[in-house]
Amino acid sequence: IIAAKYTKPFVKGQKNDYNDAEAVAEAVLRPNLNYVQEKSQDQLDLQALHRVRSRLVSRRTATINQIRAFLLEQGIAVRTGSSSLRNSLFAILDNRANEISSRMHDILIGLSEDWLWLDERIDATSTEIEQISKYDVGCQLLMSIPGIGPIISTALVAAIVNGSAFERGRDLGAWLGVVPRQYSTGDKPILGKISKAGNRYLRMLLVQAAHVLMMRPKLWQNLSFGDWLKRASKRMHKNKLAVALANKLARIAWSVLYNCTEFDNHTTDMEAI
Structure with a gap:
């Protein structure tokens, strides 16, 4: 399986089925071309769980905003x-019954019921994901990394399994899009914003994990990369630092999966997400 962007340069002339097939056949012969690994049924099932959970979370957010x-x-x-809206919604409906029409009252009650139903579905899906993480060896290894819990570990395992598709940790970081976009010419390196290539869902999870670690500076001294984090926090904006830390977590995750060893962070005294 070849990514479409790698076969595009080999298309000759106009786009049609014959030229596309010839381009694919030509691209396959290239020795340095990266191929997409086929996913097992367990990977597809786990990935589907994450996609369902992500959709439910988005719907819940939309319901709350509405x-x-x-x-x-x-x-x-x-x-x-x-939490503020949840605790005060029914009190508002009772105390301001004269200001809110009966139809609007029924609409808000219906939306609150949708909210509760979405909470139940999200909790059930999250529980199923957590159960999978308890019995998967790769997930257990990943959860030894600070900031990584059942959600991130299962998402990584579903996407890259043991990391064998990448030669090194920096390749995984580049695939996740947490590295600067490069546009260099004439021996002059030009680095811009992050590329945002690859898996958007994994990138979001790792950046969230980085923000959780950044919120607890008292625990940095217990981490093997705590000194780097202290120095970087003095010269980087918090958002830029979060992306850099997400890149570091991605590299550590690849090393843990590829070498089948737990991460030694000296002490584990934090709540993983």
Whole structure:
């Protein structure tokens, strides 16, 4: 299986089925071309669980925002945060019954029921993912890395298995798109923003894990890369540092999976996501 972007340069003339097939046949003969590994049924199932969970989380966020918007149209502002809205929604409906029409009241109640249903589906899916992580060897190795829990470990295993598709950790970081986009010419290296190539979902999870680590500077001294993190935090913006830390976590994850060894972070005293 070859990525379409690698076969495009070999297309001759106009695009048609014959030229596309010839381009694929020509690309296969290239020795340095990277191929896409086929996923097993277990990988596909685990990847499907993550996609379902991601969709449910997006729907829940949209539902919460819609409830907040409808209340704002009625002149009722609720403090930021889902917990604030959850705790105050029914109190608002009771205390301001004269200001809210019966139809709007029913709409908000229906949206709140949707919210509860989505919470139950997300919890059930998350529980299933956590159960898988307990019995998978690769997930157990990945969860020895600070900041990586059942969600990230299972997502990585579903995507790269043991990391054999990559020659080194930096290749995984480049595939995830957490490295600078390069546009160099005339022996002058020009680095821009991150490339954002590859798996968007994994990139988002690793950046979130990096933000969790950055929020706990007292624990940095217990990490093997804590000194690097302290120095980098003094010269980098927090968002830039989060991406750099996500890249480091990706490289560590590849090494852990490829060598089948746990990560030695001296002490593990933090709550993984």
